[in-house]
Amino acid sequence: MNTVIAAVVVLGVLGAIFGLILAYASKAFAVEKDPREEAISACLPGANCGGCGYPGCSGYAAAVVAGKAATNCCAAGGDAVAAQIAEIMGVKAEASAKMIAQVQCTGGCRGHEQYEYVGIHDCAAAARLPGGGPAGCSFGCLGFGTCEAVCPFDAIHVVDGVAKVDEEKCKACKKCVDACPRHIILLAPYKTKRHVAITCSSKDKGADVRKVCDNGCIGCGLCAKACPKEAITVDKNLAVIDYDKCVGCGLCAQKCPRKLITVDGKVPEVKPAAPKAAPAAAKPEAAE
Amino acid sequence: MLSFTELFGIALGAILVNNFIFAQFLGICPFMGVSKKIDTAMGMGMAVIFVMGVASAVCWPINHFILEKFNLVFMQTVTYILVIASLVQFVEMFLQKAMPSLYEALGVYLPLITTNCAVLGVVLQNTQNSYGFIESLVYGVTGGVGFLLAIVLFASVRERLEFAECPKAFEGFPIALVTAGLLALAFLGFSGLKVF
Numbered sequence: 234m235n236t237v238i239a240a241v242v243v244l245g246v247l248g249a250i251f252g253l254i255l256a257y258a259s260k261a262f263a264v265e266k267d268p269r270e271e272a273i274s275a276c277l278p279g280a281n282c283g284g285c286g287y288p289g290c291s292g293y294a295a296a297v298v299a300g301k302a303a304t305n306c307c308a309a310g311g312d313a314v315a316a317q318i319a320e321i322m323g324v325k326a327e328a329s330a331k332m333i334a335q336v337q338c339t340g341g342c343r344g345h346e347q348y349e350y351v352g353i354h355d356c357a358a359a360a361r362l363p364g365g366g367p368a369g370c371s372f373g374c375l376g377f378g379t380c381e382a383v384c385p386f387d388a389i390h391v392v393d394g395v396a397k398v399d400e401e402k403c404k405a406c407k408k409c410v411d412a413c414p415r416h417i418i419l420l421a422p423y424k425t426k427r428h429v430a431i432t433c434s435s436k437d438k439g440a441d442v443r444k445v446c447d448n449g450c451i452g453c454g455l456c457a458k459a460c461p462k463e464a465i466t467v468d469k470n471l472a473v474i475d476y477d478k479c480v481g482c483g484l485c486a487q488k489c490p491r492k493l494i495t496v497d498g499k500v501p502e503v504k505p506a507a508p509k510a511a512p513a514a515a516k517p518e519a520a521e
Numbered sequence: 522m523l524s525f526t527e528l529f530g531i532a533l534g535a536i537l538v539n540n541f542i543f544a545q546f547l548g549i550c551p552f553m554g555v556s557k558k559i560d561t562a563m564g565m566g567m568a569v570i571f572v573m574g575v576a577s578a579v580c581w582p583i584n585h586f587i588l589e590k591f592n593l594v595f596m597q598t599v600t601y602i603l604v605i606a607s608l609v610q611f612v613e614m615f616l617q618k619a620m621p622s623l624y625e626a627l628g629v630y631l632p633l634i635t636t637n638c639a640v641l642g643v644v645l646q647n648t649q650n651s652y653g654f655i656e657s658l659v660y661g662v663t664g665g666v667g668f669l670l671a672i673v674l675f676a677s678v679r680e681r682l683e684f685a686e687c688p689k690a691f692e693g694f695p696i697a698l699v700t701a702g703l704l705a706l707a708f709l710g711f712s713g714l715k716v717f
Contacts, residue, residue, distance in 0.1 A: 239591050244600065247587070251607035258611050262618035353684055 267298045269321050276317040278309045282385050284406030297322065308332060309386070309404035332405035333398060333423040334388075337434040338374040338415075339493050340395025341447035345369030355379055360414035369445035372435040374417060380409035400428070400498070427481030429474060430495050431456070436469040448491045456485035456494060528659050531652075533714065535663035541639045542671035543708035548639030552672055553697065555630065562676035566669025568630040570662060573643050575612060576605050577661025580644040581654050594648075601644050609635045639668060675704060 273294040281289040285306040287296050296302035297318060304322055305315035311331070350359055350367035356379035359366040366375045376394040388402035389409050396409075400423060410418045417434040431450065435442050439451030452470030457463075464478035465485055472485075472494075486494035486501045494500070541547045548569070555565045580601055588594050613631050616624040624631075634640060643664045647657040678700050687696050 236592065240593050240596050243587060243591050243593055244596060244603070247583075247600065248603060251603065255607055255610055255614075258614045262614040264617050355684075358684070 270294045270298045272321045273297055273318050276310075276314055276321075277307060278314070280309055280385050280406075282309055282404065282406035282408065284308045284404060284408075309406060311404075331423045332420045333400050333403045334405060334407070334409050334418050335421045335430055335432075336374060336380075336389075336396045336398055337417045337419060337432055338370075338372070338395055339432045339446075339448050340374055340376070340393060341449055341493070342368050342370035342373035342445050343376070343394045344447070345445045355382075357412075357414045365415075370435060370437075370442070370449060372415065372417060372433070372437070372449075373446065375415065379412050379414070380418060383408040383412040422476045424476075424479070424481055427483065427496055428498075429479055429481055429483065429486065430498075431465075431472050431474050431485075431493065432495060433471065433491075433493050436471050438470055442470075448493045450493060451491060453490065455488045455490065459484045459488040523653070523655055528656065530715070531656055531660050532663040532666075535660050536667040536670060537708070537711040538714050540667045540671055540708050540711075541642065541664050542668060542675075543705040544712070545642065546705075547642040548637045548668060551630075551633060551637055552668075552675065553694075553701070555633075556672050556676040556679055556697075559673060559676045559680060561630075562672045563669070564626065565630045565633075566665070566672050567626070568634055569637065569639065569668045570665030572605075572609060572612070572631070572634045572637075573640055573665040573668075574658060574662040576608060576640050576644055577647055577657040578654070579608055580604055581647060581652075581657045584648050585654075597645065597648060598641070601641055605640055605644070606635050639664070671704070671708075675701060678704070 270291075271294075274291050277290040277294060279290050283289065285293045285302065285308070287293040287302065287306075290307075293302060293306065297304060297306075304318040304324060305312075307314050307318070308331075346367045347364050347369055348367055350362070352358055352362075354377050356366070356375040356377040359375050359377055365371050368375050374395045376391050376396070378391045378396070380389045380396050381391055385406065385408065386402050386404050388399045388404070389396055390399070391397075396418070405420055407420060410420060415434075421430065433446075433448075433450035435446065435449045437445075437449075439453065442449040442451050450471050452467050452472065454467045454472070456472050457465040457467050461482065461484065462478045462480055464475045464480075465472050466475070467473070481496070483496045483501055486496050492500045535541075539545060542549065542552050551565055551569075555561050583600065583604055584594075584597065588597060588600060593600075609631065613624070616631070643661050644657075647660055650656075650660075652660060679697055682696060682700065685696075691699070
């Protein structure tokens with residue numbers, strides 16, 4: 234009987250001591266947490282996509298409270314979340330420009346493959362092969378869907394051998410941008426009306442591009458000439474669009490002889506004034 | 522008296538011969554759970570080393586000065602669970618305040634270890650082998666090193682396994698279990714290794 238009592242007493246006392254120590258420690262070592270941090274965490278999407286540049290949603294919440302991050306960095310939550318966070322922080326919401334991932338490749342190099350690839354169905358693996366993968370164009374989408382696999386929002390899919398972004402679903406979290414071994418996905422400010430995109434990344438010379446791609450940019454500069462706002466420049470044989478200037482007129486897309494400039498995801502019909510036979514590069518449209 | 526050879530023997534035994542994972546099959550849950558990436562495996566291993574060392578150091582005096590004195594050695598398991606659980610809690614709070622960088626590095630693995638049976642195993646074996654304080658400490662830390670070795674080896678195999686083609690039925694967890702079994706077989710080769 235004594236043993237039983239001793240066991241109960243000793244364990245009881247031990248338990249009580251540990252309990253007291255923990256109770257004391259929780260006060261003594263309490264780390265002050267701003268209640269705003271929890272409030273912000275609660276209104277974030279919780280996808281932990283990392284698009285804001287912080288490790289997960291709670292990391293971003295902590296950064297906002299610490300004043301290190303703006304209230305509108307959550308691309309996934311958009312303006313609604315930015316407004317909520319701003320309210321919690323007591324500042325005015327700054328509208329965040331909606332960004333989208335843009336695949337800078339038309340997939341025109343399909344059919345120009347250097348060799349048949351039967352390995353792991355993964356762009357990163359394929360890109361390590363000699364020649365940087367099977368695609369004929371060294372700037373071309375490999376089409377094995379590494380971007381598709383990393384997308385937490387189901388917004389990017391390989392269609393006909395080339396990755397396509399669903400602008401509605403894309404939250405600009407940058408996962409695909411980082412995952413693409415070809416570095417041909419970039420973030421672009423999205424114009425909800427008449428979004429113009431030059432869908433090529435090739436810095437090769439025009440003649441070389443023609444050999445490996447049906448519609449890659451050859452750097453002809455017709456788009457740059459067509460642009461009334463001077464929003465397009467040709468740099469290293471590649472037309473590049475400045476979205477700050479682009480007004481979405483679509484004149485560049487009309488002129489592009491390679492048909493790689495899209496307006497709202499489509500290549501527009503060329504109007505009667507047919508372009509010259511001269512090679513042309515991608516032509517973006519100017520916008521504001 | 523303690524000699525260096527003796528301690529070295531304990532360490533070698535804990536790391537290789539009686540490896541907690543591959544020879545004693547303790548702590549399999551975190552071993553399978555956090556071994557998908559080498560980085561996280563390292564974090565978990567480090568946290569286990571830390572907790573095993575501290576638990577050995579704390580449980581020895583409790584056993585020696587309290588349980589043995591009151592003839593309550595049969596209550597060891599219960600007491601150790603109590604001690605380890607509150608210890609990990611305490612250490613977590615302390616680290617968060619005093620060493621935030623270490624706390625961040627150990628991250629979620631620290632609270633996870635509360636329920637790691639390898640930790641309970643190491644303190645129970647300390648008493649079973651009637652180790653002294655220093656020996657307990659060495660056994661605890663090196664037991665953790667053994668865990669780290671096992672989980673990092675396993676994680677590096679698993680990272681490659683991701684790209685291996687295996688029958689549909691074996692994909693994921695099954696093949697990981699098979700791999701763990703093969704690694705355990707390999708560690709069987711260390712049995713019988715002695716220092717003396």
